Amino acid sequence: AQTVTQSQPEMSVQEAETVTLSCTYDTSESDYYLFWYKQPPSRQMILVIRQEAYKQQNATENRFSVNFQKAAKSFSLKISDSQLGDAAMYFCAYRSAYAGNMLTFGGGTRLMVKP
Amino acid sequence: GAVVSQHPSWVICKSGTSVKIECRSLDFQATTMFWYRQFPKQSLMLMATSNEGSKATYEQGVEKDKFLINHASLTLSTLTVTSAHPEDSSFYICSAPGVSYNSPLHFGNGTRLTVT
Numbered sequence: 001a002q003t004v005t006q007s008q009p010e011m012s013v014q015e016a017e018t019v020t021l022s023c024t025y026d027t028s029e030s031d032y033y034l035f036w037y038k039q040p041p042s043r044q045m046i047l048v049i050r051q052e053a054y055k056q057q058n059a060t061e062n063r064f065s066v067n068f069q070k071a072a073k074s075f076s077l078k079i080s081d082s083q084l085g086d087a088a089m090y091f092c093a094y095r096s097a098y099a100g101n102m103l104t105f106g107g108g109t110r111l112m113v114k115p
Numbered sequence: 116g117a118v119v120s121q122h123p124s125w126v127i128c129k130s131g132t133s134v135k136i137e138c139r140s141l142d143f144q145a146t147t148m149f150w151y152r153q154f155p156k157q158s159l160m161l162m163a164t165s166n167e168g169s170k171a172t173y174e175q176g177v178e179k180d181k182f183l184i185n186h187a188s189l190t191l192s193t194l195t196v197t198s199a200h201p202e203d204s205s206f207y208i209c210s211a212p213g214v215s216y217n218s219p220l221h222f223g224n225g226t227r228l229t230v231t
Contacts, residue, residue: 043227044224045159045208047219050219091159101149101212102149103159103161103220104161105158105160106158107157108158
């Protein structure tokens with residue numbers, strides 16, 4: 001079974017600064033997908049960014065980018081120019097490319113943005 | 116874009132009663148629906164997977180008789196919490212796969228269940 005670990009329960013960043021959220025995972029599979037989801041107080045799950053394991057290039061979406069280190073099984077999220085609206089819970093998630101579409105989530109990181 | 120509509124968004128019920136949560140795929144067919152539970156300040160844990168036309172698959176430790184899942188059609192999956200108790204109070208979220216395997220999952224907005 002795959003596991004996803006987020007070692008930072010809480011992180012804080014000053015508005016306009018950059019913050020990096022950590023995520024590691026454990027799998028024996030060679031092909032999979034990795035995701036970062038944002039969950040604001042409304043508790044809606046919002047997809048922030050995704051990465052296919054077979055792609056070497058790190059995914060980017062505007063102010064959000066990832067550092068995908070396949071050998072190290074690491075998948076960190078960098079948020080640049082942090083905004084107050086970025087404050088939320090962030091979940092790292094794993095999805096196998098072989099069996100099923102379900103996501104395995106990490107424990108989450110609560111991001112606080114200071115004005 | 117594809118939308119999963121989940122109802123109710125919140126519900127309060129008395130201990131011993133049953134509560135039904137519905138998830139509908141509005142503009143696509145969902146042959147599979149994933150049901151997650153999220154306790155306060157915790158992550159999402161997969162409870163079960165429903166499949167249209169067949170029995171649901173439950174994760175280890177999830178009581179099948181307490182959490183009844185039915186996938187009645189290609190657009191509707193339901194989770195019924197039977198004989199609810201205060202410890203069943205939680206946030207329940209459904210999600211459905213996209214049209215293609217590469218598509219991201221589509222999440223409902225969740226249901227906050229409080230059992231008094």
